[in-house]
Amino acid sequence: MNINDNFRFLCMGLPDDIRRKKECGDFDGAVRLIDKKLAQGKLPEALCRSLTVQREILLRLPQDYPYSRAAAIAQIQSKIADFTEAEFNSLVEEGRIDWIYVQGQQHFFSRFFASLCKTDRVFAARAGEPWDEGTISPREVAANFVKEKGEVSARVRCRAELHIKEEAFVKGEKVRVCLPLPVACDSQSDICIEYANPKPSCITPENAPQRVIYWEQTMQENTPFTVEFSYTRTAQYHDLENPATTSERPNFDTEEVAPHIMFTPYLRALTAELTDGVEQPLEKARKIYDYITENVTYAFQPAYFGIENIAEGCARNLRGDCGVMALLFITLCRCAGVPARWESGWYVEPGSSGAHDWAQFYAAPYGWLYADTSFGTGAVRAGNEPLRRFYFGNLEYYRMAANTEFQADFAVPKDHWRVDPYDNQLGEIEFAERGLRGEEFECKKEILSLELL
Template sequence: MELNGSFRALHAGLPEDIRRLKVHGDLEGALAAIERRLACGNTPAEMRYALTAQAEMIRRLPGNFPYRRGEALDLVREHIADFGADEFDEMVRDGRVEWIYVNGEPRYFGRFFETLCKVDARFAARAGVVPAGIEPPDENGESRLDRAARLMREKGSMAVRFRCRALLRLKDELFRPGMKVSAALPLPCACPSQSGVEIDLVSPQASLLAPEDAPQRVAVWNETMEWNHDFSVEFSFTRRQNFADLSRPPKQPRGEAPRLDDTAELPPHVLFTPFMKSLAREIAGGAETALEKARRFYDFITLNVKYRFMPDYFCLEDIAANCARNLTGDCGVQALLLIALCRVSGVPARWESGWVTRPNFCSGHDWMAFYASPFGWLYADPSFGGGAARDGNEARRQFYFGNLDPWRMAANTAFQADFPVPWEGWRCDPYDNQSGEMLCDGRGLRWYEFTSAKEVVSCEEAE
């Protein structure tokens, strides 16, 4: 099994002594206890895989939660001079600021300020911050997303032709001549909404361009580096979204028939536990059709789950169920919960992810698709739906059940899929493929050890 395959055993859990050490924040003690367990000859194989993954997760936790209380307050006060400690403590009590214990002391999430600015317009205005990706409406007072929904309803579809660029570069301070370096960057994949995919530029020449139907499509380089340089790709594609009118059954279903794995568990984050089965039954209520079940699951998420930036997925456990427990999560967490609720109820569901691609803005994003007869495969974007609910835009919230806007690029059609080449070290993200990965001499690099960038070079609406 590849190292990253160890995550598939996370649902084995932790021995009680190690779990207590981790929760209390005695991370060194937890790592030492894991080493002792791994040294025992009677530790079952599944537990060994789980402990191997947990050890690396524990090592990465402090980097995700870097701030002491005073440091967190100082960060906010750089933007809001009169921000009070009591305000911060109230946000923590309300679950708006995530934290863990490190050596018995609370440490606060590195992106808590970004989350507050994204989900609380008053806080953002007070801080003088315009969150990334926020655009003013056009001259008619219409937002980009509302315009896309309107055009799709009026014309039946909307298409955009994109050219995008992505790059990776090892940090100069880490470079040594003669290093064996591997790099991987996402490429647009084949899916029902994408066509005309062209790889315009690859620099330097890649060792592999994965086929368009790869579940996680990448360009891969393997090189003994004598000088440090960028690894980059440029590509073009057309994204066309056809409008699905859920009030009018089509003559034939969209897409291929579901596969068996579209209704299967996907350990460790999509599990058919008693809790998930009970939750799905409660939310579905008397719904009988796949469409109505999926709609009720979507409504539950978009009307109840609050958007939060997340720690690295590398460090997360039981993602779908924890989203349901905590009622918080980012785009991928919400998509996984919707997939889990659908699958545990017998509704086929799949992952899709890549980027949001708009003029002057490009960022990672995740969504999903589900199969409902007689419509076939339909898209849903619960985090965009939840954002619409946050904005009081019910029409837009309804749109993202069954439909997507075309301002996006898909690189992945599966969650937790392997790259098409062996990957010796830990991936930064062992589940998704949005920003690239690097290996140096067989060791997987962390986000802070290399730079990555993505951008939309050009985009034009197409007929």
């Protein structure tokens, strides 16, 4: 059994004594109680599997929240000399700085400062950080070009590399390494592996739901694992301002998938409120997209590994990153009976690349359409309503899709915990006895070329 399958049982919840220790930040005590309960051998399998996941979450969670209150304030004051504790308290109370308890004391999210700089123009200016929202970006130019031409294809070549950090490298250790590859999908074709070093053990099929190149070898030297690939990305424009109507109501891709795509009472109520009186699937999806893009604030998130219900957490807190928003969109669409599914990989704008997630939804007679809720919220920040509307139904061509399913297994051996048990954009490495954590290796991505066809 793949140990990562245990995540499907994460929604079973925690016994009260363990939950209380987790909430107050007594992680060692919570792990100790889990070990005792698992050792008794009297628990139902579902709860055992949930506790197995929770134990690993408890071991990892504090790493995402390293800053004490004093350290967090000091980090801001190193960039904004006149920043006050009262300002910090206000940001925390407004929910703009994420925190948990660690041993009963508040500890703050590792990327809180970067998140504030990305989403708050005034804060970024005070910190001396660049702010480009509102300027005409390559993203907007590409979106307008797709809208003008109706269909645009680009040939893209990329390079990716994984390298074990020296402090984690063990000479003579057998390693298994995976890097994401482009997957064949509606908008992606003509995929070619141009170069790989060392020689890979396996390249999974083009239609794999999470496609990877895989190496398995015993390492004598700490050399990187590298792949170069090319593909064609095609963006088609759909004008949805005056949409066609249909009586078609397909039921594929409308099911729940534990633990994150769940129709909880709150999400059912929210779906009913957003789609009240709306019959057409396209318009239901539009209502959901509008709600998310106009009400959810973009914020960097801790590792998905440690989040118990991604979609509901986003709906309750009205904060999230690209994947969190995409999962909320997918969950609400499915709850409304609108087929929806995951797609993710990289954003590959020339000179810049990064991991990114988005969604698809199905609406006859158009078929599968795209929705990028996080880029939609970015357009809201920039006051760019046409761009916000573009990302309902459409994408530009600056994409590399590696995953077409959330929470899918790799088609290669994986015996230990993944860094990301749900998605794959940066790659995975495991030794014979354990999986490496994200801080133990480096991933590099590079866009070598992007040419319009």
